[in-house]
Amino acid sequence: METKLMPADTAFMDKLTALCKRRGFIYQSSEIYGGIGGFWDYGPLGVELKRNIKNQWWHDMVTNPPPGPDGHEIEMVGVDCSIIMNPKVWEASGHATGFADPMVSCRTEGCKGLFRADKVFFVRALSAEAMTRLREASRDAENIRPKFALETAIEADSIEEARELAGDAIGAAARKANIEDLKKARVTKLPEGEITKAANEGVTLASLSVESMKSGIAYAVFVLPCLADTHPARPCPRCGSPDSLTEPRQFNLMFESHTGALRDDASKVYLRPETAQGIFVNFKNVLDTTRVKVPFGIAQAGKAFRNEVNPRNYTFRSREFEQMEIEFFCHERDSMQWYEFWRKVRYDWYVNLGLKSEKLKLRDQTDKELAHYSNACADIEYLFPFSDEHQELEGVAHRGNFDLTQHAKFSGKDLTYFDDEAWERDKANFGGDKEKERAAKTAEPYRFLPTVIEPSAGADRATLAFLCEAYTEDQAPDEKGVMQTRVVMKFHPKLAPTKVAVFPLVNKEGMPDIAAALYKDLKKYMTAFFDTKGAIGRRYRRQDEVGTPFCVTVDGDTLKDGTVTIRDRDTLQQIRVKKEGVLEWVRGRLGR
RNA sequence: GCGGGUGUAGCUCAGUGGUAGAGCGUCACGUUGCCAACGUGAAUGUCGUGGGUUCAAGUCCCAUCACCCGCUCCA
Numbered sequence: 123m124e125t126k127l128m129p130a131d132t133a134f135m136d137k138l139t140a141l142c143k144r145r146g147f148i149y150q151s152s153e154i155y156g157g158i159g160g161f162w163d164y165g166p167l168g169v170e171l172k173r174n175i176k177n178q179w180w181h182d183m184v185t186n187p188p189p190g191p192d193g194h195e196i197e198m199v200g201v202d203c204s205i206i207m208n209p210k211v212w213e214a215s216g217h218a219t220g221f222a223d224p225m226v227s228c229r230t231e232g233c234k235g236l237f238r239a240d241k242v243f244f245v246r247a248l249s250a251e252a253m254t255r256l257r258e259a260s261r262d263a264e265n266i267r268p269k270f271a272l273e274t275a276i277e278a279d280s281i282e283e284a285r286e287l288a289g290d291a292i293g294a295a296a297r298k299a300n301i302e303d304l305k306k307a308r309v310t311k312l313p314e315g316e317i318t319k320a321a322n323e324g325v326t327l328a329s330l331s332v333e334s335m336k337s338g339i340a341y342a343v344f345v346l347p348c349l350a351d352t353h354p355a356r357p358c359p360r361c362g363s364p365d366s367l368t369e370p371r372q373f374n375l376m377f378e379s380h381t382g383a384l385r386d387d388a389s390k391v392y393l394r395p396e397t398a399q400g401i402f403v404n405f406k407n408v409l410d411t412t413r414v415k416v417p418f419g420i421a422q423a424g425k426a427f428r429n430e431v432n433p434r435n436y437t438f439r440s441r442e443f444e445q446m447e448i449e450f451f452c453h454e455r456d457s458m459q460w461y462e463f464w465r466k467v468r469y470d471w472y473v474n475l476g477l478k479s480e481k482l483k484l485r486d487q488t489d490k491e492l493a494h495y496s497n498a499c500a501d502i503e504y505l506f507p508f509s510d511e512h513q514e515l516e517g518v519a520h521r522g523n524f525d526l527t528q529h530a531k532f533s534g535k536d537l538t539y540f541d542d543e544a545w546e547r548d549k550a551n552f553g554g555d556k557e558k559e560r561a562a563k564t565a566e567p568y569r570f571l572p573t574v575i576e577p578s579a580g581a582d583r584a585t586l587a588f589l590c591e592a593y594t595e596d597q598a599p600d601e602k603g604v605m606q607t608r609v610v611m612k613f614h615p616k617l618a619p620t621k622v623a624v625f626p627l628v629n630k631e632g633m634p635d636i637a638a639a640l641y642k643d644l645k646k647y648m649t650a651f652f653d654t655k656g657a658i659g660r661r662y663r664r665q666d667e668v669g670t671p672f673c674v675t676v677d678g679d680t681l682k683d684g685t686v687t688i689r690d691r692d693t694l695q696q697i698r699v700k701k702e703g704v705l706e707w708v709r710g711r712l713g714r
Numbered sequence: 715g716c717g718g719g720u721g722u723a724g725c726u727c728a729g730u731g732g733u734a735g736a737g738c739g740u741c742a743c744g745u746u747g748c749c750a751a752c753g754u755g756a757a758u759g760u761c762g763u764g765g766g767u768u769c770a771a772g773u774c775c776c777a778u779c780a781c782c783c784g785c786u787c788c789a
Contacts (some may be wrong), residue, residue: 132782136726139781144725144739150780156762157780203783217789225787227715236786238717360785375789431715431787439788493789514788600750608750628746655741659749666749678747687748694749 129165134507138593139436141609147171147589160433160441162582167668170584170619170649172444175475176423178447182471184421191463193495197418198448199408203400205425206391214532215399217376217392224365224432226348227359234633242348242359242367243276243284275359275367276345279406279490284345340682347697359485377427377441393427398576400424401449402525406537416539416572417452417460423581435508437582446582447714451572454523458498460575461520465500468518468577472584474501476614477591481505481556483512495524502579504587515587516579522592523571530571540569588617592669598694600659611669612692615712620670621648622708627677637676640686640701644674648712666691672711674704 142148146165150157156275164172180186183198190196200518212218227236278284348356348367356367377393380386394400401420408420433439452460470486487499498520501510530537545568552558562568589611598608615621624641626633634654651670653661658675665673673689680686685698688707699707 136782140725153780155779159780219789225715227786238787325775428788434787436781469749508782558759598749625748627748657746657749657751659751661750662748663750675748689748696748 131507134590134593135436136587138507139325141593141611141667142589147290160439162437162440168585171588171613171617172581172619174619175584175588176444176446176581178475179471180421180423183419183446183448188467190417191459197414198421199412199414199418200421201401201404203397203422204426205394205427206381207394207400207403209391210532211399211403211529212376212392214528215402216528217395217399224570226369228366228368233513237277237359237367241277241279243278243288244346245276245279245284245288267418275357277359281345281347283490288345302693304545320523336599363376363668365499375429375431377429380449393593394427395428396578397422397424397445397447398449398525398578401447402529404434404527405449405526406535409539415543416541417450417456419448419450421448423444423447435506437586438506438508438513440582443583446579446581446584448575448577449525450575450577452575453567453570454573457520457522457575461498461518463646465575468516468579469502470517472587474616475588475629476612477504477587478590479511482587482592485512493519493521495522496520497522500506504583504590506587507590512581513583515583516577519576519578521574521576523573525574528573538569539569540668541567543570550623588613608663610666610691613669613671615671618671619649620651620665621672621712623651623653623661623665623670623673624708625652625658625673625675626654627658627675631678632681634699635674636680637674640674640676640704644705647709662689672708676701680704 130590140147147168147169148554149163149165151161151163152158180200184200185198187198197487200236207219225236226239226242246321276284276287280286358366375402376395379391379393380389382389382393401422404420408414424444425442426445428437430441432440433441437443450460450464465484469482472482481504482504483505485501487501492499496519500518501514502516502518504515505512513689521712522540525538529535540563545563548568549559552562578603592613594610594613596608596610597605600606613619624637624644637654638652641650644650651665655661662673671691673691675687675689677687678702679698684701686701686704687696687698688704
């Protein structure tokens, strides 16, 4: 029986990484110099696998995309943009600022927690006496942490959420300790301008105009963002140690370089952290130089670079990686339909190429996860063996017109789309009134900024997922009939690095010549492999280990009737076909 | 970035301060008759890297790098 190893299994990853090294799929970058963190190389078989994945994506999404929701053909074109772009691109996209996450860490031994500073909030009360009572009450209350740290810091996605969590925690503490006036504590919204004032010790009720304090509330509690320009005691949200957080430190995740010989600020450039911006920046070029009409998509596959704080998990979080991205431009009114379309198309793509197990998951992002400009986003996730949680392979995002708006603003160029078809259809309705026509042509529904659906996939993550999914150990008999463990990479034939291997059964009686001639014929059309050495069983097993789906063997019967055997990797079954028919037979199985 | 662990042949790993090892794999020759055959032979190591202690270091100490696990992060 076939057995699949279970997730969260480091033994599985050890076996897979050993196989990838041994058989030339993946090597550590710069290995003879001790390696370099977060960078990986693909070997002879790895490059075939990854290229097959990229080519299949390009084929299935760009040159032969599926029909759209209405059953009509969809328009897709490609670009291949430079990795280094005008630095203003990254100002417009938000990466120059947004991509640099300020971090704080805890100085306390045994904790040393690391947090994103924009997700840490300090909970404070308006007087030292109130603060002390709150602390004591929350100390007595069990099960409050980690939602509400013992002292006065809290982790949350937003100040609103922090306020909610703090309120819940104080309420629970008050009930538990049965402190009447504490039950009346309110977590208040602090007016923007008063945050700084409030941060200072000794602030009085009278100096604040907090609305909820007007009637009968014993304590007012408020929440300060860690990033605000304040210097309160900085307790750790995890261990609760007072004043133990560092000042926020910037982690810039973009790689920098310089153009030209002078290394000054004016010459500073960035290696792109995503390929998407090259597409947006070329939106107008593509419109002006091809005959595409909205809705249509532009695709790009290429390298991207992120200076990850902590690269981990084999090739999953590399600092240099490859993306396969589509920006699909449509009218806002149709956008959810297109979003649903791409969400399904992209999920099905992985399934159809072999990620069939329950490990593949399509997950809709929650409202909290969504970027502020995004209406919807779905992650296609895979349960990798190194994790007990699903990890993102691809995100399908409804980005609104955020990106085009930003680039229009920062470049000063008009990036709107004019719908010629709709105009030709409707213009008679304006009765030849030039003024009305002129006005109509500058606005909806004839001129608009397209909405974007972005299916953004990681080529290296997909490659790793296909490797993990393919790795299988099963039992097959050896020549004595004893069952032996067999390692098989069950790649979909379309993705397999080698499509077919050709062997003479034995290395004599003219079999090698016939096999060699067949091999030479096949390799004109597909990756093929030829081997005359050693026992046939060993040659089969070697091909199993690199996932070759078909092995063709020239044997004694070939000499008599011109047929050869084709052996199937997964079933071990053999069939006989005329040697002239092998090419057609295999191509039929490759689906092209 | 913090803590713990690991690092010896292509892979998996032994190796008590005193000659660098095994299994598998690879290669050559012979053999070969459909699922990890057999025989004979061979190649492959700056023991992650750099310092230090010692008559002597794979082994002890320090530093550093990489990987793994946990924390954390992933616009």
